[in-house]
Amino acid sequence: MAERFSILDAMTDPKLFGSTFGDDSFAAWRALLGRFYGLPLDDAAELVEAVTQRQTAPHSGFRELWVAIGRRGGKSHVAALVAAFEAAFHDHRDKLAPGEFATVFLIAADRAQARTLLRYVRGIFQNPMLKAMVARETTAGLELKNRSAIEVATASHRSVRGYTVAAVICDEIAFWHSDGASPDTEIIAALRPSMATLDGRLIAISSPYARRGILWDTYRRHFASDSDRVLVAQAASRFMNPTLPQRVIDDAMAEDAPRASAEYLAQFRTDIASLLNPDLIEQAMRPKPVEIPAASKTRYFAFCDPAGGGQDEFTLAIGHMDRDTVVVDLVRGLRGSPAKIVQEYATVLRNYDLRRVTGDRYAGRWPRDEFLRWGIRYEVSEMDRNALYLELLAAMNSGRIELPPDQKLGRQLGSLERRTGRSGRDLIDHPPGGHDDLANSVAGLVTVAQSPRMTMKQTPLPF
Template identity: 65%
Template sequence: MAVTIRDAMTDRQLFGDTFGGDSFAAWRALLGGFYGLPLDSAEADTFKELTGRAETPQDAGEELWLVVGRRGGKSHAAALCAAYEAAFKDHRDKLAPGEMATVMLIAGDRPQARTLLRYVRGLVEGNPMLRAMVVRQTETGIEFDNRACIEVHTASHRSVRGYTCSAVICDEIAFWMSDGARPDAEVIAALRPALATLGGKLVALSSPYARRGMLWDTYKRYHGQPGRVLVAQAPSRTMNPTLPLRVVDDAMKDDAARASAEYLAQFRSDIEAFLSLDQVEAVQRSKPLELPRQSGVRYVAFADPTGGGKDEFTLAIAHREGERLVVDLVRGRRGNPAAITADYAETLKAYGISRVSGDRYAGQWVPTEFDRHGITYEPAPGTRSELYATFAPALNSGAVELPPCATLSKQLTSLERRTTRGGRDMIDHAPGAHDDRANAVAGVVAQMAKKQARPQIRSLGDGLPNGTFGRGDEAVNGTFGPLIGNFR
C-alpha cells in the first residue's frame, strides 16, 4: 500500500517523532487536504480556516502556496514535502534512460537553498529506510536509488530549464531578487512545463511582503477558491504554537507593520512600487548605451562608492540640453575600490570633469583616493531617499533621458516607497535588492537640478513668458518647480 503524507508525518518508523505531535496538527490538516486525503472534523475545520475554502478537497492539488509567518514551521514542512516526493513516489516508468525525477529546492540564493537542504538531510539521515536509499550525496543534493534526486537551485528562469521535476519547493518566494528585479513570475513559468510530465507538485512558501509579485497575485486569485491551486494563509503561532507569544508581542511593539507581515502573515499595505517599468522605459533612449563627450558641453558626475562585496561602485555622468537632463552613462563595477577609483577618475577627466559628488561612504577614504588622481570628491547633501524624491518628478515630466541600461531599469523599478512609523515616506530598494546604479543616476539628476536652481530667479516682468523662471540667459519650464523647491 502506498505511503501517504499523513503516514509519513505520523508513523514513528518514518517522521512521526518530528511531525506527529500537537505542534504540527495544523500542518497535518493542511498537507492532508492538499494531497486529497480524508480529513476528520477537527482537521476539516482547520483546513477551512487556513485556506478560506468552504469545503475540503476531494482530489489532490497541483500547487500549494503558503502565506505563513516566520518561525511557523515552513522550512520543516517544505523539507518533509521534498523528502516525501523523492523517496515515496516512484516515477521510473515515466523516465527516459538517464533521466532523473528531480525535486528542486529553490531559494533567492544558493546559501539559503542549502539551508533548506540541511533540513532535508536531517530527515533522510535520521531514518534508516531512507538512508539506505541514498546513492550519493553532494554539497548541492541527494540522489536516491529510485532515480529520484533532491537538488539545490537558485531563482533563475534559465537555470531551472531542461529538468524533469517531480516536485519544486520555492522558499521565501516573496523575497526573490535578481539583478534588481523580481524573477518569480519567469521562474514559475519555466517550472510548470518541467512538472507536467510527472504530474509534479509546486510548493511555494513565504512570509508575505508587499502587495505585488507571484505570491500576492496567486493569493488574490485563489485564496478561498476551489480548484487544484491551494492557497493557505496563517500566522506563525497558528502553525507553530510553540513559538512564544512574547516574541510576537515584542515585534508588534517595535514595528507593527513589519511584525504584522512577519508573524501575522498579512501583506503590507505601507509599501508600494516607486516607479513602474512604463515610466522608466518612456524616458530611455534606444541607443547608444553611453554618449561620447561633446565639445562645449559642461558635464556633471555622481558616484556611489563601495568597499567591495555584492554592491557595485557606480558612476553616472550627465549634461543638460535645454530643458532636458541627459544621463550620458552609468557604470557599475565590483572589485578593488582603489583600482575602480583610478579608472573612474580617467573617465571623469575624459568628460572634462574635475569634481564628482557622492555619498559619505567610508569617511575620508573616498575623497583622498579621488584626490590622488586629481579629482575633487564632494559629499552630497541629503539622504538617498531624498535623492529619489527629487529624481521622480523630473522623470515623470519627461525632463530626463536615461541610457538603455537593463540593470538600471531593474533597479529603478524595484525601488519601494514605505511609510515610516513617524508617517514620513522613505524610498529605498527592497530587501535583497540593489540600487547602486539607480542611486548614482538619481544623484546626478539631483545635482543637475540643483545647479539649475542656484541662480537668482528674476521676476516675470523681465520679459519671460508666464510659468517660466529666469536663470541669467536661459529659461526653465515650470515642470522643474518641484525640483527647484527641493533645493531652496
C-alpha cells in the same frame, strides 16, 4: 512505495517523519498538505477552511500550493519534508531517459537559507528507512536509488534550467527580489517547462511582505477562489505552530505593529509601497543606445555610489541636460578592487571631459583621495539617499528624465520602496536584501544636473 504512502502516512508514521511531524503542533500543516494532495481530511477539514477560505477541492489534489505563513510557523521544516516526500515516495523512472534524474528543487532566497534547508533535508534522511534509499550525497543535496534527486539552489532563473523537475519548493518567495538578474516571475516562468514532463508540483511557502511580487499576485488572484489547480493559504504563526510563545508576538507588536503583523500575523504590509510606477520607468527608457558617447560642446555631470566589494556594486552615472530633461548617457556598475574601479571610472570621466564627480560620504576621505590620484575631484553630496530619491521621483513624475535601456537599472528603480516610519516620515530604500546601487547613482545624477550650483563653470584642478 508511492502507492502505499500518502503525505499523511509519512507525517504520522513513527518509522518515517512521525517523530517530528506527527504531534499536535503540526496538525494544521497535516490538514493543509492533506488537502493539497487530495486526501480525505475528516475532522481536520475545518482547519483547512480557516486558512484557505474555501470548502471545495478536486479529488486529485492541486498542482500548486502558495502559502503565506508568519515567522516561526514551521515553513522551512515543512519545505524539507515535502522535498523528501516527493523524492522518496514517487517513482518516475518509467518517464526518464537513460541517465536522467527526477529533480526535486528546494529554492531559497540566498545561500544562507539554502544551507539551512539542506541541513533539514539531510537531517530527515538520517532516518534508517530513508537513509537506505540514498545513493550518494552531493554538495547541493542527495541522489536517491530511485533516480530522484533533491537539490537546493538560490533563486536564479539560469540555475534552474536544463532539469527534469518532479517538484519545486520555493522558500520565502516573497523575498526573491525583483531588482536583480532573476526576478521572481522569471524564475517561476523558467521552472514551469522543466516541470511539464512529470507534471510536477509547485509549492511556495513564505512570510508575506509588500503588496507586490508573485506571491502577492497569486494571493490576490486565487485566495478563496475555486481554482482546481492552485490552492492558496494564509495563516498566522501560532495557528501553524501553537508552541510559539504568545509573548514573542506581543513584544513584536508593541515595538513595530506593521512589521509584526506581516511577520507573525501573515498580513501583507500596507505601509510599504513602490516608489515609482513601472509604466513611468518604461516610458522614460529610450529605445537605444545603452550608452551615448561623449559629444563636444556638451556639459556633462556625474555621480557615483562607491562600494568596498562584496555584493554591492561600485556604480557611476554620467548625463547632461537637454533643455529641462536630464539625459542619462551612461550608467555602469562594477565589483572588484575599489582602487582599480576608481582608475577605470576616472578614464571614463575624462572621456566626457569631466574633472569632478559627486558621491556620498562612503568610507570617509578614501574616495576623495583615490579619485584625486587620477585627476578627479570627488565632492560629497549634500543630500542623503532619501532626498536624492525624492528628487528622482519628481523628475520621473514630470517626465524630465531619459533613462538608458538597462533592464537591471529598471528592476532596481521598480523595486524601490517608500515606507512610512514610526515618526511619520517617509523612508525610501531597496527591499531587505536587495540592491539599489545603479538606481542611487542615477538619482544622484538627476540632483546634481538640476542643481543651480552646478551650472557654474567648473573650477580647474591645480595640476
